[in-house]
Amino acid sequence: MPRLRQVPRDSADDYARKLYTALFGDRDPVAQPGTATGADAAALATAQGAWGAADDAGATIFRFGADGRFLMAEAKPYLEATQEQSGGELGWFDLDTRTGRLSTLLELDTNLTSGTSHPGEGDPALSIGDTAIGSAGFSLPRLRDDRTSDPTSLVGLWALNSPTDLSVAHLAFFANGRAMFLTQEADADCLGRSAPGECPPGVEYASYTWDAATGTVVFNLLDGESTLSGGQRLLHYDTNGCGGLFETCATAVANGQEDRSTTIVLTLAADGRSATTTRGNGTIFTLYRVPTRGLGAVAVLEDTYVRAEFPNMVSGNDAMVVLYRDDNEEIIPLYRFPVQQVTESFTRAYLNLALLGCPAGRGETTQAEVYRVTGDWNESTVSWTSRPGIDFSENWGVTRFVASPIGSPSAGFVKIDITSLVRAWQEGRFPNHGLALDRRLSSGPDCNFHSAESSAQRPFVSLE
Ligand SMILES: [Ca+2]
């Protein structure tokens, strides 16, 4: 994966400088991020997290990530006169805090004129506050209070298979017994035999019950439909057809397989920050609770591993990263996380690595230690021969974990407290060239972790 460096105005070429002036005025966007409206970066930092509200007939959620990345989704009856329907938007958000005017750049828009896509001249000014975003027309609170909310409650926003990617499917549970499921990708063949276009991106709105003792969640789709002028049926509360939790597309109806009720078993992690559910074919899905406030997680920028036995091998594009050490062989993982972008306060920072498994693992306990990388590197070129310096005189975190065999269902996340290293980088005590894993204080089998190139469960740093 190529990495783009931010170029300050002083180092930019003439063309880039002209662009900077057109977009940002006199300001250097590297030193002072945000667009021409200046104060917006602070508003967008405040916005980070999850917002939402629901009533019996509808719901709205917003999620803001870093630098104005956002999604919104809403459930509502179809309004033919104004062309609004249940659906979502995904893209980039900016707010001129002087005028309260918002502007968005959308890569996905499934709610027609609803949402942020059709701002009007007379729209009331929008403001982003610490406890609500809103205008004269509406006010949307933060979805829940993570500090006081019960970790065993489902209420909140959850993202499927990635804590940091806003483009994945999302599931919101509300305190009033309603739930909203958002899909943001068309599924070409979601039913196995559906016609093209029967599983578009869209939103579902349902009632739910949750049995905390067994983990059983029962979803029931809300009723409501219209017949469009072309004769097609439009379900108000399922706009992704046979995608999502409910199969309501024409093929399913024709085959007598329409499905308006779904039951899943959701196993909540002890800290309430993630949950897993297993599909019939054995696939495990992980849901990550989106922090109500702040980013909550920083995705890996690049990762690789370097191997003494194959000193010129470059592994930056592998879907996994390998850790190993004995008398004859050493394999060192390297990771880089852009933790400088974190502006909110945090108490602890944890490195989270999903264990793929340990090929020769027999369930013994092993460990990984974190060391500081002292020189620059690039995953697309670095090998054992060209590896950066690593300071092995001090480890910044150690964790013990079970060396589960490959494919073992018990292989989970290996979580290492790296708070002091993240603080050292943020305070400028060391340049952030990333971190290395090693196992110098113990022995154990070689263990494989999902990498940034893995289809799911990529490495991330979580903030608590
Ligand atoms: Ca829209």
Ligand SMILES: [Ca+2]
């Ligand atoms: Ca559906």
Ligand SMILES: [Ca+2]
């Ligand atoms: Ca990589």
